[in-house]
Amino acid sequence: MLLTDAIGYAAAVLTTASFLPQALHTFQTKDVRGISLGMYSAFTCGVALWLAYGILVSAWPVVGANAITLTLAGAILVMKLRYHEEPITQIEHTGD
């Protein structure tokens, strides 16, 4: 059972922490064209519901992991909406 628990904890840490490099990448590059608005809208709503579920059943590891994920995924969603209209890497062909 110890190994099973360790696998569960490792899974939780990896899936939660994985949004940190994406949030940093998006903050640094401001390139949000390849990021799906549909994904981050649905995912952020889903994680908020996991957080509510964790609070309702008093599952504090679920609350903790989803609070972190909600912060990171929410930040990516806000950047997607914020940077959508102003890509800093836009290249225009100004004349031939």
Next chain:
Amino acid sequence: MLLTDAIGYAAAVLTTASFLPQALHTFQTKDVRGISLGMYSAFTCGVALWLAYGILVSAWPVVGANAITLTLAGAILVMKLRYHEEPITQIEHTGD
């Protein structure tokens, strides 16, 4: 308790299904520059561990949800690696 269960199911459906619009977006645009390799590497490993955990504790909803997420996140990871060197939207300024 019925409402709590409904919130849990809605959370699972949203977080699992959310990767479908991202996989379709990436497949259609082949624009992977804004996608973090670190995120999809860690996330795919984490979901694979959740799948293993679900099998070990016979939690079949965990197995089902993570099998779908692993397929979608794995596809995005493969596209990130595959399209990384050949962006189809590359624009070159060929002369002034």
